[in-house]
Amino acid sequence: MADLSASINQEKSDETLIQQFKDGDQEAFTILYHRHITNVYKRVKYIIPEAEVEDVTQEVFIAAMKSLGSFRGDSQFATWLRTLTNHKVAEFYRKRTRKQEPQFAPLSDGFGKMEGSTSKMMEERVYLQKALSQLPDNYREVIILRFAEDLQFNEIAEQMNQNIEATKSLFRRAIIALRNQLDE
Amino acid sequence: MSDTNKNFSQDEELSDFTDHVIRGQMKNIAADSNEELRGLEETILRLHSNMPSTSLEESTKKQMLVRLNARIRREKEQYKKKSFWESFGKLQAPSRLQFTVVLGIIAILVVTMIISPILGNSGSSTTVGTALNSNSNIFVAIGLITVIIGIIWSVRRK
Numbered sequence: 001m002a003d004l005s006a007s008i009n010q011e012k013s014d015e016t017l018i019q020q021f022k023d024g025d026q027e028a029f030t031i032l033y034h035r036h037i038t039n040v041y042k043r044v045k046y047i048i049p050e051a052e053v054e055d056v057t058q059e060v061f062i063a064a065m066k067s068l069g070s071f072r073g074d075s076q077f078a079t080w081l082r083t084l085t086n087h088k089v090a091e092f093y094r095k096r097t098r099k100q101e102p103q104f105a106p107l108s109d110g111f112g113k114m115e116g117s118t119s120k121m122m123e124e125r126v127y128l129q130k131a132l133s134q135l136p137d138n139y140r141e142v143i144i145l146r147f148a149e150d151l152q153f154n155e156i157a158e159q160m161n162q163n164i165e166a167t168k169s170l171f172r173r174a175i176i177a178l179r180n181q182l183d184e
Numbered sequence: 185m186s187d188t189n190k191n192f193s194q195d196e197e198l199s200d201f202t203d204h205v206i207r208g209q210m211k212n213i214a215a216d217s218n219e220e221l222r223g224l225e226e227t228i229l230r231l232h233s234n235m236p237s238t239s240l241e242e243s244t245k246k247q248m249l250v251r252l253n254a255r256i257r258r259e260k261e262q263y264k265k266k267s268f269w270e271s272f273g274k275l276q277a278p279s280r281l282q283f284t285v286v287l288g289i290i291a292i293l294v295v296t297m298i299i300s301p302i303l304g305n306s307g308s309s310t311t312v313g314t315a316l317n318s319n320s321n322i323f324v325a326i327g328l329i330t331v332i333i334g335i336i337w338s339v340r341r342k
Contacts, residue, residue, distance in 0.1 A: 030249065033249060033252070034245065034249075037240060037245055037248070037249075038239060038240045041240045042238075042239075045238075046235060054244075054248060057248065058248065058251060058252055058255065061252055062252070062255060062256070062259070065256065121234055124230070124234040125234050125235060128230070128231065128234055128235055129235075143231070146202060146206075147206070147231055147232065147235060148235075150206065152203075153199055153203075165192065165195065168195040168196065168198070168199040169191065169192075169195045171195070171198065171199060171202070172191075172194060172198050172199075172224065175198065175224045175227050175228065176224065178227055178231075179223055179224060179226075179227040182227065182230075
C-alpha cells in the first residue's frame with residue numbers, strides 16, 4: 001500500500017507507467033487511475049448530470065485502457081486524457097439526443113446523490129450546465145480548466161499553447177458569452 | 185484609454201477577481217468595479233457558488249476502481265470468447281439464429297442420409313430400386329450443398 005501511495009505521488013512518471021502497462025503490468029494502470037481520477041471526475045461532474053457522473057468517468061478509463069497501447073506520447077498523458085474525456089462527454093450527449101431524452105436530466109435525477117445541495121442550487125446547476133454546453137469549445141474549456149480543475153492562468157496558458165495575456169482575454173470573452181447565454 | 189488597453193485592463197481585473205473568489209478571499213462584487221465588469225463578476229460568483237469543485241472522497245475512488253476492474257474483467261472474458269471464433273481465419277462468432285439454422289440443416293441432412301438407403305431398398309423390382317437409389321443420391325448432394333452454404337452464411341463477416 002505504501003508502494004502504491006508513493007507511486008501515485010509521482011515517484012514514477014506517467015510515461016514510465018504507460019510503458020509498464022504496455023509491457024503487461026496492470027498495476028501501472030491502477031496507479032495512473034489514482035493519479036488522474038480526481039481531475040477526470042471533476043471535469044465530468046462540471047458538465048454531466050449528477051446521476052451519470054460515475055458511469056461516464058468509468059467509460060473514460062475503460063476507453064483509456066483500451067487505447068493506451070496506441071498512445072505515442074506526442075502530448076502529455078493528462079492532456080490526452082482530457083481530450084478523451086471530452087469525447088466521452090460528447091458521446092454521452094449524442095446518445096441522449098438519439099434516445100430523445102431531455103439533454104439535461106430532470107432535477108429529481110440528482111436528488112439524494114448530492115449531499116448538502118438544496119433544490120434551488122440543483123436547479124441553478126442544471127441551468128449553468130446547459131449554458132456551458134452551448135458555449136464554443138475553447139470558451140467552455142478555459143472555464144472548466146480554471147473552475148473545475150483549478151489550474152492557474154499560467155498553467156492554462158501552457159495547456160492551451162497560448163501566452164497568459166491571450167488566455168486571460170479568452171477567459172473574459174468566455175465569461176461574457178456565458179453571461180449572455182444565462183440572460184437568454 | 186484606448187480599447188485595447190481597456191480590454192487588457194479588464195482581462196487582468198477579471199482574472200484577479202476570479203483568483204480571489206476561488207481562493208475564498210472574495211465573496212462579493214469588488215467595490216471598485218465598473219458597470220461592465222460587475223455583470224461578469226456576478227457570473228463568476230454564480231459559477232463558483234453553484235458549481236463547487238468538490239474533491240473526490242477516497243472511499244468513492246476505491247468503489248469506482250472496484251467497479252472498473254470488474255468491468256475490465258468482463259470485457260476481457262468477452263474478448264477471449266470472440267477470439268476463439270476469430271482464430272478461424274478472422275471469422276465472426278455466429279449469432280443464435282445462424283447457429284439454429286446450421287443445426288437445422290445438419291438435422292435435415294442426417295434424416296436424408298438415414299432415409300435414403302431405406303428408400304433405396306424398398307422397391308420390389310431392380311428397375312424401381314435403381315431409380316430410387318439415383319434419387320437418394322440427388323437428395324444427399326442437395327443436402328451437402330445446403331449444409332456448405334449454411335455454414336458459409338453462418339460464419340461470414342457482417
